[in-house]
Amino acid sequence: MCRIAGIWSEKESESLRDTCVLMRDTLSRGGPDDAGLFEDRDAGLALGHRRLSVIDLTSTGRQPMTIREGRFTICYNGEVYNYRELRQELEAQGIIFRGTSDTEVVVNAFAVWGASCVDRFIGMFAFAVWDSAEKCLHLFRDRLGVKPLYYYRHNGTFAFASELKALHAGFAGELQVDTEALGEFFHYGYISAPRSIYRNIWKLEPGSWLKVTPNHGIEKQRYWSWDLEEDGTGAATSENAYLDRLEGIMTDAFSKRLVADVPVGIFLSGGIDSSLVTAVLAKNTHQSIRTFTIGFQEKHYDESVWARRIAEHLDTDHTEETVTPDHAKEILPLWPEIYDEPFGDISGIPTTIVSRITRKHVKASLSADGGDELFCGYHRYWVMDTLDRLIAPFPSMLPRTAGRLMGLLGSDRVASLARAYPRLRLPAIKDRMRKFQAVLSHWNGSASSAYPYAVGYWLPQEIDKLTGAYRDSRSPLDISGNSLLDAMMTWDLQHYLPEDILTKVDRATMYNGLEGRDPFLDHRIVEFARALPLHMKYRDGETKYILKQLLRRYLPEDLFMRPKQGFAVPIYTWLHDDLMDMIHGYLNRDALREQTYLDPDLVANTVSEFERGRGSIAVDRIWLLLVFMMWRQRYGM
Numbered sequence: 001m002c003r004i005a006g007i008w009s010e011k012e013s014e015s016l017r018d019t020c021v022l023m024r025d026t027l028s029r030g031g032p033d034d035a036g037l038f039e040d041r042d043a044g045l046a047l048g049h050r051r052l053s054v055i056d057l058t059s060t061g062r063q064p065m066t067i068r069e070g071r072f073t074i075c076y077n078g079e080v081y082n083y084r085e086l087r088q089e090l091e092a093q094g095i096i097f098r099g100t101s102d103t104e105v106v107v108n109a110f111a112v113w114g115a116s117c118v119d120r121f122i123g124m125f126a127f128a129v130w131d132s133a134e135k136c137l138h139l140f141r142d143r144l145g146v147k148p149l150y151y152y153r154h155n156g157t158f159a160f161a162s163e164l165k166a167l168h169a170g171f172a173g174e175l176q177v178d179t180e181a182l183g184e185f186f187h188y189g190y191i192s193a194p195r196s197i198y199r200n201i202w203k204l205e206p207g208s209w210l211k212v213t214p215n216h217g218i219e220k221q222r223y224w225s226w227d228l229e230e231d232g233t234g235a236a237t238s239e240n241a242y243l244d245r246l247e248g249i250m251t252d253a254f255s256k257r258l259v260a261d262v263p264v265g266i267f268l269s270g271g272i273d274s275s276l277v278t279a280v281l282a283k284n285t286h287q288s289i290r291t292f293t294i295g296f297q298e299k300h301y302d303e304s305v306w307a308r309r310i311a312e313h314l315d316t317d318h319t320e321e322t323v324t325p326d327h328a329k330e331i332l333p334l335w336p337e338i339y340d341e342p343f344g345d346i347s348g349i350p351t352t353i354v355s356r357i358t359r360k361h362v363k364a365s366l367s368a369d370g371g372d373e374l375f376c377g378y379h380r381y382w383v384m385d386t387l388d389r390l391i392a393p394f395p396s397m398l399p400r401t402a403g404r405l406m407g408l409l410g411s412d413r414v415a416s417l418a419r420a421y422p423r424l425r426l427p428a429i430k431d432r433m434r435k436f437q438a439v440l441s442h443w444n445g446s447a448s449s450a451y452p453y454a455v456g457y458w459l460p461q462e463i464d465k466l467t468g469a470y471r472d473s474r475s476p477l478d479i480s481g482n483s484l485l486d487a488m489m490t491w492d493l494q495h496y497l498p499e500d501i502l503t504k505v506d507r508a509t510m511y512n513g514l515e516g517r518d519p520f521l522d523h524r525i526v527e528f529a530r531a532l533p534l535h536m537k538y539r540d541g542e543t544k545y546i547l548k549q550l551l552r553r554y555l556p557e558d559l560f561m562r563p564k565q566g567f568a569v570p571i572y573t574w575l576h577d578d579l580m581d582m583i584h585g586y587l588n589r590d591a592l593r594e595q596t597y598l599d600p601d602l603v604a605n606t607v608s609e610f611e612r613g614r615g616s617i618a619v620d621r622i623w624l625l626l627v628f629m630m631w632r633q634r635y636g637m
Contacts, residue, residue, distance in 0.1 A: 001030075001052045001054050001077065001078065001079060001364070001510070001515035002030070002031045002049060002050055002051050002063065002076065002077045002078075002162075003024075003027035003028075003049070003050040003052075003077060003161075003162040003163065003166075003510070004027075004047070004048070004049055004050075004063075004075040004076065004077045004126070004127070004128060004160070004161065005020060005023040005024045005026075005027065005047075005049075005075075005159070005160065005161040005162065005166045005170075006020065006045070006046065006047040006048065006075055006128055006137070006159065006160050006161075007019055007020050007023070007045070007046055007157065007158070007159040007170065008044060008045040008137060008157070008158045008159070008212065008216070009044050009045075009156060009157040009159075010044060010156045010157070011044070011157070016044060016045075016046050017037070017039060019046075019170045020047070020048045021037060021048060022169050022170060023048060023159070023166040023167065023170045024037070024050055024166070025048075026163075026165050026166045026168075026169040027050050027161070027162060027163055027165075027166050028050055029510065029511050029512075029513060030050060030162065030163070030513070031049070031050020031051045031052050032050075032052065032513045033051045033052055033053045034049075034050070034051035034053070034062060035048075035049065035050055035051070036048070036049040036051070036062055036063050036064055037049075037064070038064035038066065038073050038075070038130075040073075040130065040132055043132070043135055045130060045137070047064045047075040047130065048075070049064050049075050049076075051063060052510075052513060052515060053261075053262070054079065054260050054261065054262050054363060054515050055083075055101055055102050055259070055260060056099050056100045056101035056102075056103075056261065057261055058099065058100075060098055060099025060100070060101065060104070061099055061100075061101035061103060061104075063075060063076060063103060065103055065104060065107055067104070067108060068111055070132060071111075071131065071132055071133050072110065072111050072129055072131060072132075073107075073129070073132070074103060074106060074110070074127055074128070074129050074130075075127060075128045075129075075130075076103045076106055076107070076127035076128075077125065077126045077127060077147055077162055078123060078124045078126060078127065078142065078146075078147050079102060079123050079124060079125070079259075079515070079517070080102045080105065080106055080121045080122065080123040080125060081122050081123045081256035081257060081259050082120075082121070082122040082123070082256065083105040083123075084259075086105050086109055086120060086121075087105045090105065090108050090109065090112060093112060095108050095112070102123075106121070106125070106127065107129065110129050110138070115138065115140075115209055115211075115223070116223075118140055118142075118209065118223055118224075119223065119224075121142075122253075122256065122522060122523070122524070123142065124142045124144075124146035124147050124517070124518065124521070125140065125141070125142045126139075126140065126141050126142065126147035126148060126149035126204075127139070127140055128140075128160060135214050136211055136212065136213055136214075137158070137211070137212040138209065138210070138211050138212075139151065139160060139204055139209060139210040139211075139212070140208075140209045141205070141206055141207070141208055141209075142207070143207045143521075143523045144207070144370070144493075144497065144498065144502070144518075144521045144523070144526065145205070145206030145207075145497070145498030145499075145502055146498075146502055146506070146518050146521055147162070147506065148162055148163065148203070148503065148506060149161075149162065149203065149204040150162075150164055150167060150196060150201055150203055150204075151201070151202055151204060151210065152171060152200055152201045153200060153202075153216060154171075154174065154200040155174070156216070157171075157216075158212050158216045159171070163340055163507075164196060164198070164201065164340045164341050165337070165340035165635075168198075168340070172635075172636070175198045175199070175200070175201070175637070176198065176199045176200075177197060177199075177597065178195065178196070178197060178198060178199045179467055179468070179469070179597070180195070180470070180471070180473065181195045181196065181197050181198075182197065182342070182597060182628075183463045183466075183467050183469070183470035183471075184472070184474075185197070185343075185344065185624070185628065186457065186463050186466060186467070186470075186621075186624055186628075187452075187456050187457065187458055187459075187460060187463055187470070187472060188452075188455065188456055188457070188495070188500075189343070189344030189345060189500065189620075189624060190343055190344060190345070190496075190500045190503065191341060191342070191499065192474065192494075192495045192498075192499045193205045193206070193498065193499065195473075197341045197342055204220075205222070206498050207222055207223060207224035207225055208220060208221065208222045208223065209223055224523070226490060226493060226526065226530050227530075239536070239549070242532065242536055242546060243549055243550055245528070246525075246528060246546060246550060247280075247550055247553070249522070249524050249525055249528055250276070250280055250519075250525060250550075251280055251284050252524075253519050253522035253524060254280050254284075254366070254519045255281065255285055256519075256522070257366050257517045257519045258281065258285060258366075260363075262362070262363035262364060263290070263361070263362040263364075264290075264362055264364045264365065264517075265290040265292055265361060265362040265364070265365040265366070266278050266289065266290065266291050266292070266316075266365060266366045266367075267291075267292055267293070267354060267365055267366065267367045268291035268293050268311060268316070268318070269293060269303060269307055269368075270293065270303045270304070270305075270306030270307035270308075270309075270310055270560075271303070271368070271560075272371065272377070272544050272547050272548060272551060272560055273368035273369075273370075273371035273377075273520060273547070274307075274367070274368040275555060275559070275560055276368070276371075276547060276551050277366055277368050277520070278291060278310065278314055278316065279310075279314055279551065279554035279555055281366075282314040282316065282554075283554060288317060289316040290316065290317045290318075290319070290361060290362060291307070291311050291316040291317070291318045291319070292318075292319050292320070292354055292357055292358040292361075292365065293307040293308070293311075293318070293319075293320045294320060294321050294322065294350050294353055294354045294357070295307075295321075295322045295323070296322065296323055296350075296570060297322060297324055304320050304322070306559070306560075307320065308320065310555065310560070313555060313556070313559060314555075319357060319358075319361065321353065321354075321357050323349065323350045323353050325573075325574050325577070325578035327350075328349050328574050328578065328579060329578065329579065331348075331349045331352050331353070332349070332579065332582060333630075334352075335348070335627065335630055335631075336627075336631040336633075337511075337634065338352060338507050338508065338511045339503070339504075339507050339627075339631075340507075340631075340635075342624075342627055342628045342631045343500075343503065343504070343507075343627065344457065344620075344624045344627055345500050345501075345504050346571045346623060347504065348504045348507070348508055351504055351505060351508040351509075352508040352511065352512070355508045355509045355511070355512040355514050355516075356512045358512075358514055359512045359513055359514040362514075363514065364514065364515035364516075364517060365509070365515070365516060366516075366518075366519055367505055367517070367518055368518075368519070368520055369497070369501050369502060369505060369520060369521065370501075370518060370520040370521045370526070371520050371544065372492075372544075373489050373492045373493045373496070373497050374489070374493075374520065374525070374526060374529035374530075374537075375529055375537045375543070375544045375545075375547050376485055376534070376537040376538040376543050376544065377543045377547075378488075378492070378543070379543075380454055380455065380488075381485055381488055381489070381543065382538075382541060382543060383454075384439075384447045384450075384484065384488060385447070385484055385485055385538075386541075387447055388447035388484050391443065391447075392446075396443055396444055396445045399440040400441055400442075400443055402440050403437050403438070403439070403440030403442070403443070404441055406433070406436070406437040406440065406441075407437050407441065435453065435454055435456070438450075438453040438454075438456070438459050439454050446479065446484065447484055448476065448477035448479045448484055448487055448488075449476060451487075451491065452472060452474065452476075455496070457620045457621060457624055458620075458621055458624065460472055465599060466598055466599055466602055466603075467597060467598060467599075468599075474495065477490075477491050478490065483534055485534060485538055505518075532546065571620075571623060575610075575619060575622060575623065576610070580611075582626065583607060583610075583622065583626060586626055586630055587603060587604075587622075587625055587626060589604060591629060592604060595629070595632060597628075598625070598628075603625055606621055606622060606625065607625075610622045
């Protein structure tokens with residue numbers, strides 16, 4: 001696991017080298033063990049690499065790595081877990097290796113099989129290969145987007161990097177904010193590929209490769225997608241047959257994620273997915289299992305007791321820590337450094353904390369991201385599906401009218417009700433009522449048209465006023481030939497998983513010099529899940545049906561059959577009680593007048609509403625405003 005950067009330009013070569021080194025070393029926290037540089041002066045190209053040594057800790061694993069008498073040079077970030085099997089195939093074709101790294105396997109695989117080499121890889125990766133003979137640069141990103149890859153193309157220069165801050169370091173004076181992308185951030189809390197917050201910088205989409213030719217022409221192609229041909233998984237068979245097949249795939253996929261020359265741990269939240277990863281590995285490997293978790297002082301948000309009980313049952317070496325507002329005060333000033341594009345997932349705070357704790361003990365750790373999107377796990381899936389079935393018999397005008405009436409009534413009446421019943425948790429109720437009102441108001445015959453409002457923060461009409469103009473560029477949910485549940489999972493696999501969940505984990509882990517691994521995102525599990533009949537994922541209102549049945553083979557039911565909680569954070573309490581000074585520091589009148597992106601009066605009114613303690617109608621909006629203003633100040637935009 002590493003961080004990569006590169007530049008191909010018509011500029012003078014010495015300047016090129018300096019720019020590449022600057023970009024590379026901006027990423028030093030993700031690659032603290034070594035730094036490397038490659039130059040092709042005649043071509044005007046430089047590649048930079050920061051290394052986090054996990055496989056082959058010796059100098060034979062250094063990058064950038066060149067083979068075939070100088071023809072192919074690779075700059076690689078990731079892990080290909082089946083590299084030993086691929087190495088044997090390549091050795092059978094006469095390839096001689098000098099080290100034991102997967103990097104050397106990957107670059108030789110490209111030399112032998114070309115761009116189709118990625119079809120053979122089991123793992124996560126983002127890498128660049130320079131072909132000095134053809135004068136072409138090839139970029140690849142893994143199937144699900146576990147590892148990030150950004151590229152810049154403007155004024156005769158092409159550059160790429162693992163993180164935006166590297167490109168900002170190289171081209172700060174040339175970058176401008178993409179206001180459409182900014183609107184997307186306020187809508188969803190993150191920006192989806194191929195866009196980034198900057199004009200002229202794009203994200204390479206998951207499952208895609210990019211070829212840059214002389215004169216910086218670009219050819220882009222998708223080599224993998226979720227919509228694969230039927231593989232037989234969905235054929236009529238018994239429930240036990242499905243379970244046996246999934247268990248076999250998971251056992252192999254999870255075990256492969258332990259391949260390393262350094263200690264490996266597991267993030268154990270106590271939920272279905274992380275418990276399944278831990279249980280399968282505890283049963284099927286001979287390695288000592290180390291688990292890590294965090295909890296909260298606020299009991300409504302704390303699941304650490306369940307993680308502890310599962311760890312005790314599985315006899316793992318368990319470490320836990322409680323996250324407090326003091327942790328938030330410590331992490332928040334670093335937020336724009338960790339998440340170098342405006343990023344609104346507040347659970348990045350505990351993810352950063354658990355990564356820091358884990359790094360004290362191991363150098364790589366498994367998480368369980370993707371289970372919700374693959375096996376229908378989010379509570380919102382149940383809510384939207386139920387709502388769709390309830391409203392379907394009525395004309396579309398009826399829910400839209402009900403939504404408009406709710407908007408006229410406002411949420412203060414809900415707040416009064418909640419104050420009378422504290423257990424109802426005012427912040428959550430007000431936020432949910434606001435989203436419910438938006439969903440109904442934008443109903444167009446199906447919940448599919450309203451889903452972007454159910455998962456949004458600022459609503460599009462509000463963003464129009466906030467930024468001056470906004471149009472949601474994302475394609476709507478595709479329900480042609482699919483159920484609503486399948487369409488929601490597909491939409492989240494395309495947007496929410498790579499751009500929110502995986503971004504959160506990648507940045508939090510790499511900032512702490514920790515390699516994060518995602519066993520649920522082995523493409524074989526993904527392909528199995530996509531072909532699996534819906535009733536094996538969602539049955540009679542029960543989410544993740546097949547995962548729960550499989551987990552029963554490993555754990556007592558009372559350890560995991562409880563309401564889903566998720567990685568929620570007490571953001572309302574933190575912002576209102578402990579972090580108000582930060583709000584005043586970044587969202588005061590003077591700061592708002594200095595920027596030109598947001599309507600200062602609208603922001604000031606939102607802050608005022610929040611200060612008056614009128615519930616969480618403003619809390620998510622306040623959080624996103626705070627995140628953006630911290631980012632803007634850090635990067636001088």
